[in-house]
Amino acid sequence: MSIFITEETVEGADDGPLAGTTVAVKDNISTAGMRTTCGSAMLDDYVPPYDATVVERLKEAGADIVGKTNMDEFGMGTTTETSAFGPTENPVAEGRVPGGSSGGSAAAVAAEEADLALGSDTGGSVRCPAAFCGVVGIKPTYGLVSRYGLVAYANSLEQIGPFGATVEETAALLDVIAGPDEHDATTREEGADSNYAAAADGDVDGLSIGVPTELVEGADEGVVETFYDALDELESQGATTHEVSLESVEYAVQAYYVIAMSEASSNLARFDGVRYGQSGGYDGNWNEVFGTAREEGFGAEVKRRVLLGTYALSAGYHDKYYKQAQDARAWVKQDFDEALSEADVLASPTMPVPPMELGESLSDPLKMYLADANTVPVNLADLPAISVPAGETDGLPVGLQLVGPAFGEETIIRAASALD
Amino acid sequence: MSDTEATPDDVRHVAELARVDLDEDEVDEFADQFADILDYFDALDEVPTVERESDLVNVMRPDEVREGLSQAEALSNADETEDGYFKGPNVS
Numbered sequence: 001m002s003i004f005i006t007e008e009t010v011e012g013a014d015d016g017p018l019a020g021t022t023v024a025v026k027d028n029i030s031t032a033g034m035r036t037t038c039g040s041a042m043l044d045d046y047v048p049p050y051d052a053t054v055v056e057r058l059k060e061a062g063a064d065i066v067g068k069t070n071m072d073e074f075g076m077g078t079t080t081e082t083s084a085f086g087p088t089e090n091p092v093a094e095g096r097v098p099g100g101s102s103g104g105s106a107a108a109v110a111a112e113e114a115d116l117a118l119g120s121d122t123g124g125s126v127r128c129p130a131a132f133c134g135v136v137g138i139k140p141t142y143g144l145v146s147r148y149g150l151v152a153y154a155n156s157l158e159q160i161g162p163f164g165a166t167v168e169e170t171a172a173l174l175d176v177i178a179g180p181d182e183h184d185a186t187t188r189e190e191g192a193d194s195n196y197a198a199a200a201d202g203d204v205d206g207l208s209i210g211v212p213t214e215l216v217e218g219a220d221e222g223v224v225e226t227f228y229d230a231l232d233e234l235e236s237q238g239a240t241t242h243e244v245s246l247e248s249v250e251y252a253v254q255a256y257y258v259i260a261m262s263e264a265s266s267n268l269a270r271f272d273g274v275r276y277g278q279s280g281g282y283d284g285n286w287n288e289v290f291g292t293a294r295e296e297g298f299g300a301e302v303k304r305r306v307l308l309g310t311y312a313l314s315a316g317y318h319d320k321y322y323k324q325a326q327d328a329r330a331w332v333k334q335d336f337d338e339a340l341s342e343a344d345v346l347a348s349p350t351m352p353v354p355p356m357e358l359g360e361s362l363s364d365p366l367k368m369y370l371a372d373a374n375t376v377p378v379n380l381a382d383l384p385a386i387s388v389p390a391g392e393t394d395g396l397p398v399g400l401q402l403v404g405p406a407f408g409e410e411t412i413i414r415a416a417s418a419l420d
Numbered sequence: 421m422s423d424t425e426a427t428p429d430d431v432r433h434v435a436e437l438a439r440v441d442l443d444e445d446e447v448d449e450f451a452d453q454f455a456d457i458l459d460y461f462d463a464l465d466e467v468p469t470v471e472r473e474s475d476l477v478n479v480m481r482p483d484e485v486r487e488g489l490s491q492a493e494a495l496s497n498a499d500e501t502e503d504g505y506f507k508g509p510n511v512s
């Protein structure tokens with residue numbers, strides 16, 4: 001069970017803030033001349049003709065890329081088991097999943113196969129594997145990091161984010177990739193001259209932490225205990241905590257999946273086997289040929305999401321699913337804004353459960369979706385969040401998630417660094 | 421129960437719209453799973469209408485010619501090409 005799909009080295013510039021540092025890159029981030037599969041048989045032999053902006057920035061910063069990491073197919077999964085290249089085992093929890101969808105990237109850092117790694121987070125795909133593998137992961141504010149060269153799954157939700165063994169190292173990687181990019185019109189001026197690494201000073205004296213009860217109540221008992229122990233630690237360093245309520249998050253998983261599946265059904269329409277990807281041949285009607293290419297190239301979870309997204313957008317159902325999901329998204333945003341007007345950060349367990357056993361979750365997709373309950377609201381609200389190791393329950397890693405206001409990366413990095 | 425139960429025919433219909441061929445086992449499995457998932461999505465009916473913030477503005481840039489991929493680069497991942505073009509199946 002492998003961490004990498006492709007193990008090849010690309011050396012970065014001689015000088016730079018990341019000189020001498022090794023970085024693993026999720027296999028949905030384009031690397032010029034290096035195979036980029038998205039964990040899919042569809043793109044088994046796809047070699048991008050250009051680098052993603054974040055890859056260019058890595059090289060300029062002196063980082064050496066050591067390979068492309070395993071992932072759920074097109075980012076669709078919470079365990080890295082939907083990969084067409086087989087699962088990855090959790091390096092710190094034998095027989096368990098590393099989380100997903102950026103499971104290979106988190107595992108690479110946890111197994112010390114790379115100093116740092118890049119993943120992408122559409123509904124928790126950086127924070128979940130960070131929590132499960134006992135490393136640090138950041139989902140940046142929407143618009144902080146360029147998505148140019150990231151193979152799109154759900155554009156309105158996803159961000160590329162960094163992994164590291166410590167908060168400071170992870171923040172230093174964010175410094176390299178953050179900031180405006182003329183190739184991605186959703187990037188903003190924020191992050192241009194960032195120094196997030198300097199914010200990792202561990203100073204939480206006077207920090208106000210809101211704890212959304214809805215994100216704690218449903219979690220596994222051992223996870224909750226470990227979470228409160230970590231909060232106690234932050235309080236002992238001068239932080240204060242209070243409970244907050246986010247009524248809307250009860251609808252966040254539903255809203256997230258309707259929006260993500262709808263966007264996926266449109267994004268993945270490009271895979272018809274003509275310009276790239278698995279070909280369906282040339283005989284017969286084009287609709288039939290495309291149907292064949294997509295039957296052979298896509299795995300079950302990708303088909304499920306493309307079909308459900310097509311259904312949610314189809315005539316007669318658009319208002320029922322897509323429009324209501326957008327209403328729920330606006331409500332979630334409003335709820336977070338209100339809670340963050342009375343707290344510096346919001347804290348919850350990153351995942352409501354410890355890492356699942358390999359093979360446990362594949363048969364029941366809905367059960368797998370529900371595991372994303374604490375991470376998807378943050379993507380719906382476009383906010384930044386970090387997952388930092390909080391401790392263990394029965395020898396299994398537990399992550400603490402801290403959510404901040406838009407472009408408040410420094411605040412969550414500072415808070416998380418108190419647990420390093 | 422869901423107002424919109426997913427039948428195997430529904431699954432076949434969206435699969436056709438999405439251009440994804442399915443075998444019969446997949447159709448039956450998806451029909452069962454879709455019923456559960458759509459049932460779960462029904463909770464969205466309870467979401468109140470929220471006034472959405474509309475402080476978004478269009479961001480425009482001048483439409484200037486810039487360097488892009490060469491023809492050879494653009495074609496490099498195509499299974500088949502002809503005379504510098506992508507080759508696709510017949511359009512009926």
